[in-house]
Amino acid sequence: MMNNNIKKKLLVVDHAETTHHVLERFLGEEFDIILKNDGLEAWSYLNSGQDIDFMITELNMPKMNGKELIKALRQSNLYAELPIILLSGSAESHERIECMNLGADNFIEKPFNPLEIQARINAIFRLNTRRYINS
Numbered sequence: 001m002m003n004n005n006i007k008k009k010l011l012v013v014d015h016a017e018t019t020h021h022v023l024e025r026f027l028g029e030e031f032d033i034i035l036k037n038d039g040l041e042a043w044s045y046l047n048s049g050q051d052i053d054f055m056i057t058e059l060n061m062p063k064m065n066g067k068e069l070i071k072a073l074r075q076s077n078l079y080a081e082l083p084i085i086l087l088s089g090s091a092e093s094h095e096r097i098e099c100m101n102l103g104a105d106n107f108i109e110k111p112f113n114p115l116e117i118q119a120r121i122n123a124i125f126r127l128n129t130r131r132y133i134n135s
Contacts, residue, residue, distance in 0.1 A: 007032040008053035010121075013042040013069065014087065015061050019110075023056065026114035027121075039064025043072060046079060054121060059088035059099065067102055074103035083124045087112065 010031035012023050020035045027033060034052065036042040040063040046052070055073075059066040066086050073079040086104040088095060096107045106120050 008125075009034060009051065011036065011042060011045070011052045011055040012057075013037075013039060013055065013061070013066070014058040016058065019058065019087065022114050023117070027118055030118070038062050039066065039069035039072075042069060046073075052082070054083045054085075054124075056085045056087060056117065059086055059090060059095065066104075067099060070099065070102045070104055083121075083128065085117065085120060085124075 008031055010023075010027060011034045012020060013036045014020065015037045024033050024035070031054075034045070034050075036045055038061040039057065042055070042057070043064060057066045057069055064072075066088070070084060070086070073082055073084070084104050085106045085108060086099045087108055087110055088099075089110045091109055099107055105124050108117060108120065
């Protein structure tokens with residue numbers, strides 16, 4: 001668990017209502033959760049000047065998929081360092097490798113354990129905190 005009284009903002013991008021509900025239920029106490037249904041909705045939200053601390057995105061979505069969203073974020077000035085976990089029903093190793101090479105910080109297969117997602121988010125925050133302290 002994070003020690004801050006202010007909740008960090010978590011953007012969840014997935015067209016599956018089930019994912020929205022599960023992540024809200026398990027992460028809602030720790031994070032202020034913003035839900036978007038596809039990459040285009042998320043990109044529009046971010047381009048409207050919104051500030052977020054972390055993003056979880058599905059790989060396969062209509063309009064703008066997870067790979068396209070990650071690529072756009074990594075090329076932007078504002079979101080190049082945004083921590084991102086990618087979710088996917090694909091167990092293909094080449095998909096995981098491609099997504100990590102595009103800039104995902106972690107890749108989790110569906111179905112997932114929400115407690116594992118929480119642990120991975122906290123691990124990424126710990127790594128980022130150490131990186132800033134040591135630089």
